[in-house]
Every structure is written in C-alpha cells, then in structure tokens.
Amino acid sequence: MLDQAFLLYGANGYTGELIARYAAAYGLQPILAGRNKQALEQLGAELKLPVRVFALDDKIAMQQALQEVPVVVNAAGPYDFTAKQLVEACIAEGRHYLDLNGDAIIYDMIHTYDKAAKDSGVMLLPGAGYDVVPTDCLALWLKQQMPDARSLKIAFAVLNSSLSRGTAINTVLKLGLPGLSRIDGKLVEEPVGKRGMYVQFPGMKKKLFTMSLPWGDLSTAYVSTGIPNIETYINMNKAAWFFLKGQGAYNWLLKTKLVRGIANAIVKRQSPGPDKATRDKTNTLIWAQVSNENGNTLTANMVVPEAYTLTALAALLITRKVLNKEFTPGYQTPATAYGTELIMEIPGVQRGLVQ
Structure with a gap:
C-alpha cells in the first residue's frame, strides 16, 4: 500500500480528471478507476498513473482495488447510483471514503453509516468539494x-x-x-x-x-x-x-x-x-x-x-490530510472534521463579516 496513493473512482469524468491533474501539486498519486477502460487508459498514459477498471457491481474487483489504498475519492456521480456501494465497501475493507456529492438526501443516507464507520475506524466525509x-x-x-x-x-x-x-x-x-x-x-x-x-x-x-x-x-x-x-x-x-x-x-x-x-x-x-x-x-x-x-x-x-477548481483543490487537500492520519472516524462534514479554517487553506479564498 503506497502512503500517498488513493483510489479516484470516476477519474475519467470532468471533475475526476481535474483532481487527477492537480494531484501531483499535492504530492499525491491517484489510482485512476472507473468503468470506461479506453478513457481511463488514455488519461493514465498521459499522466503516467496506474489504472483500475471495474464497475461497482463487480464486488471482487472493487475489493481488490480498495485493498491497495487507504482512501477512496468518489467522483462518479450521480451519487444516487454510486455512494451506497462504495460506502459499504469502504467500511467492509477499512478504507476512508470521500466524495463530491451535493445532494442533502445522499448526505443523510451516508450519515446512517456513522456507527458502522466508527466501528471500522474509518471516516466518511461526503461533500469534499465546492459543495459543501x-x-x-x-x-x-x-x-x-x-x-x-x-x-x-x-x-x-x-x-x-x-x-x-x-x-x-x-x-x-x-x-x-x-x-x-x-x-x-x-x-x-x-x-x-x-x-x-x-x-x-x-x-x-x-x-x-x-x-x-x-x-x-x-x-x-x-x-x-x-x-x-x-x-x-x-x-x-x-x-x-x-x-x-x-x-x-x-x-x-x-x-x-x-x-x-x-x-x-x-x-x-x-x-x-x-x-x-x-x-x-x-x-x-x-x-x-x-x-x-x-x-x-x-x-x-x-x-x-x-x-470546479475549488472542488479539485479541496478534495486533494482533505485527501492529503487523511493520508497523513488526520481524520476522525465516523460520519463527518468538512467543518466537523477540520474546523472553520479548512477553507482558508485554499489559495484565493476571502472571508469576512458584513458590517
């Protein structure tokens, strides 16, 4: 298992590809994953990154891929069809789960796995991007x-x-x-x-x-x-x-x-x-x-x-923290996991009270 490697599922999508391209700047190595073999291999060859091709209903292939990494970043929407499968697989394999979801119903669904995640010692942090x-x-x-x-x-x-x-x-x-x-x-x-x-x-x-x-x-x-x-x-x-x-x-x-x-x-x-x-x-x-x-x-x-730029930067920032063993087991939001100043670690952010 590589210390700075993570599984990027949906890497051939628009946001997934952005994360893959920015990853080197954060000292991280994504393993590009998803269902589209041709697109993944083309991106992997360009960025010199490893590729894993599997659908989420292929439980054996998914299990094998998860065993290679400590963290999964799910960039494959719609999350109605991908979040539950990957969350359950991550808990079973003892892997941390991040995604880029923006749907309140999906957040609440993932929240129901809080105890299971704590028991497994892993963090579930959906919404590691622009929203939220x-x-x-x-x-x-x-x-x-x-x-x-x-x-x-x-x-x-x-x-x-x-x-x-x-x-x-x-x-x-x-x-x-x-x-x-x-x-x-x-x-x-x-x-x-x-x-x-x-x-x-x-x-x-x-x-x-x-x-x-x-x-x-x-x-x-x-x-x-x-x-x-x-x-x-x-x-x-x-x-x-x-x-x-x-x-x-x-x-x-x-x-x-x-x-x-x-x-x-x-x-x-x-x-x-x-x-x-x-x-x-x-x-x-x-x-x-x-x-x-x-x-x-x-x-x-x-x-x-x-x-989309913010999403890529925020997802990589959080991934790096998790890989550096900065995490709290169970269901977390960005703010419960890392506090109010997490967003201020991203270049170009301005915040202030309105007088």
Whole structure:
C-alpha cells in the first residue's frame, strides 16, 4: 500500500480528471478507476498513473482495488447510483471514503453509516468539494459567533461559468422532483424556488436575485452547527423564477422518460465543462446569514475560486490530510472534521463579516 496513493473512482469524468491533474501539486498519486477502460487508459498514459477498471457491481474487483489504498475519492456521480456501494465497501475493507456529492438526501443516507464507520475506524466525509466545503466552514464560523442562532440562510452566485456534463446529467435526473428546506430540524419537501430574495454578494455593484434550491448544506450545516432552520439559494433570472412558480402544472411532464431522455441527449452533446481559461478568471460568491429568536442577525460573505477548481483543490487537500492520519472516524462534514479554517487553506479564498 503506497502512503500517498488513493483510489479516484470516476477519474475519467470532468471533475475526476481535474483532481487527477492537480494531484501531483499535492504530492499525491491517484489510482485512476472507473468503468470506461479506453478513457481511463488514455488519461493514465498521459499522466503516467496506474489504472483500475471495474464497475461497482463487480464486488471482487472493487475489493481488490480498495485493498491497495487507504482512501477512496468518489467522483462518479450521480451519487444516487454510486455512494451506497462504495460506502459499504469502504467500511467492509477499512478504507476512508470521500466524495463530491451535493445532494442533502445522499448526505443523510451516508450519515446512517456513522456507527458502522466508527466501528471500522474509518471516516466518511461526503461533500469534499465546492459543495459543501466553503459553505460548511462559513456556517460553523457564523454559529461560533452567534451561539444561539436558530436560522441559517446560504446563497451562492455562480457567474461566467457553466455546469460540467456530469452535474447537468444529475440535474436532469431531478427534473420534476420537489425541493427541500430544513424546518425545526427536519428536511421538508417544498416546491423548488418557493422563496426568492435579493442578495448583496461581495464585489457586486447591485444585488442579485436568488431563489431557494436544495443544496447539500441542508444536511451538512445542520450536522455541523445544530441550527434547526436552514434555507439555501442560488442566483437566478427572476423571469425564470416566475416560470418555476407554475411548476406544479407541469412537474408530471418533467418526470417522464421522454422529457428526461430529450434533456439528457442535449446535455451529452455539450462540452464536458468549463475550460481552464474560464475557470482561471471566474470566482464563486457566497453569502450567509444567521439569526436568533430575538431577531438579531449576523451576515458574512466569501469569495472562492471557480467551483470546479475549488472542488479539485479541496478534495486533494482533505485527501492529503487523511493520508497523513488526520481524520476522525465516523460520519463527518468538512467543518466537523477540520474546523472553520479548512477553507482558508485554499489559495484565493476571502472571508469576512458584513458590517
């Protein structure tokens, strides 16, 4: 077993490939894994990295691959189809599990393996990327300054970039499904875009309109802070938001195989994701606010690198920590495992309170 090696499942995907390309800068050696033999071998030859080809239903091949490494980074979405299998395999083999998931339901599912992971002495840390490393750290940072906070709102602004093909496909799979918020400690279904608000993001001359959308923080921020009421938002054209207000009339159509098939075909014709030039010139903006029962509020802003670049850097940073035996067994969020300053270890991050 190599000290600085880890298994990167889904290495041939857009984000997986970014992680593979950045790994050397962190002194790490990924073993490229997944189902696409041709793509993996091509990337492995270019980067001079080992390759393992297997599907997650091939339990023997998966077991053999896991025995080579202490840590698995799951970059193969949609995580509805990959997280459970890899989590269970990692616990059985005594290997740590990280992923790049952003779905609150998947986080809660992985959380149910907390005791099994502790018994096995391994850490399960989903959300080791853009969602949710910066926001999880920011949420806990605010909670520490307002210990009696009862409500948390988090808003993202992603400007001048685009979705990766994998993220877009996952979005297609969610078409027509309800959104979520956390109310009094429980995840509650609600229409996507039920709420809208204008947010003053850092560095912007005017406020941007945002709408409610379920992000992973609905799960992770609750674990990290204990705040019982959480809402998450993303910047959105207000006209598109008004269109979504009528979604109840056509959600049934969005869930049909025909519509999802058409959307999936369109996505697969698009580019894999934003190119390097786009990533290098783009930042992601984050706004967060906590409030207590007395109506007092505390607001913070954060500027981080472009979402996919941040994901690669954060995943590698956490992987390196785990390989250096910095981990806490059981289910963890980025902030419960490494504290509020984890995000500040990534170059280019700015954080501050709004006066």
